[in-house]
Amino acid sequence: MRPTIRFGRIFGIEVGANWSVLLIAALLSFELTRGGGGASVWLVVVPMVLVFLGSLLAHELAHAVIARRNDMEVRGITLWLLGGVAQLGGAMPSAGAEFRIAVAGPATSYGLAGVFVVLALGAGAVGVAPLVVSALGWLAFVNIVLGTFNLIPAAPLDGGRILASALWAIHGDRTRADIAATRVGQAFGILAIATGVLGPAIGIPYVSLWTALMGAFVYRTATAEQRIARLVGNFADLQVRDIMIPDPETVRGWNTIQAVAADLALTPPRHHVLPVVAWEGGIGGVVTLEQLERSDPATRHSVRVQDIAVPLDRVVAARPETPVLAVAGRLGEGPLPVVLVFDDSVLVGMITPVELRGSARGAPASDRRDGAGAPTPVL
Ligand SMILES: [Zn+2]
Structure with a gap:
């Protein structure tokens, strides 16, 4: 994911967005204004969407800051169509570090949800316009969704990284742990594609083409990471x-x-x-x-x-x-x-x-491009 718009640095971390982020901003605004209400609705919806993008950014920044504190290179954060990605350089230094880096994102999203709940209750109590109160309520809700969705134990989602770090800590075999977590990621990706494509037709709520796109992204990333895990496993001790x-x-x-x-x-x-x-x-x-x-x-x-x-x-x-x-x-x-x-x-x-x-049985030559030197995307 290449950033096409650069916002500058936050905590020294390069932050940018891909043009596709405009698409989520537009879709969200469209969804939120569908109930009508005239021009005044936009005065609430535009800040809502911006605060939502800020919440995504805060989630990624949490990953990046903890990664840097665990001596990993942080190459930057990019917001795009399916959320945010923090690009980390090099391999995870330990199971503990992998766990802390992964958990920081959902913890931040839940923390933000708490803040928005408090703000919504406060705003309701002092008689702020109901539209603003429900906007704050919506922001609390999307942050809970963001935190919870990311906790699904399917790599590359945060829950998958948590699963991998736990398996790594228990068995001491990092390759096996990564392969297990990325297998769950592949299965989840296929499930999400199927649900996203068939769901709307058979009336499953809350699924759409977006679910299928997310599934395809998860499947692809999980597959690429599994190859890298095998490559790392095969070459770990070779010179x-x-x-x-x-x-x-x-x-x-x-x-x-x-x-x-x-x-x-x-x-x-x-x-x-x-x-x-x-x-x-x-x-x-x-x-x-x-x-x-x-x-x-x-x-x-x-x-x-x-x-x-x-x-x-x-x-x-x-x-x-x-x-x-x-x-x-x-x-x-x-x-x-x-x-x-x-x-x-x-x-x-x-x-x-x-x-x-020849040396990496089962690892195809395409690994040379997305091989061990490639950055790790953290969602
Ligand atoms: Zn995350």
């Missing part, structure tokens, strides 16, 4: 040297494409990404078999391989003792999905998605 292609075959950058292609035709390489040796010595970049094949046949005899290679400064590099998890998320950073492994500037190995796939 780059454990899975890399050792001593990869190289090509000479100063040779023409034609000369290199002729060599490769005689002795096909084991891998399709080839480090390019520079004339001065050392590695100057990488080239792929596809790049060589795609090159213009008319100029192959004159263009050197180093002229079409991806230069070294645009290739992700690692050391043999780097944890695999630290590079898995970086494979997609450069123009080519490859990590070159150097030991004191000497090339000793290489990792491509093939090695990650």
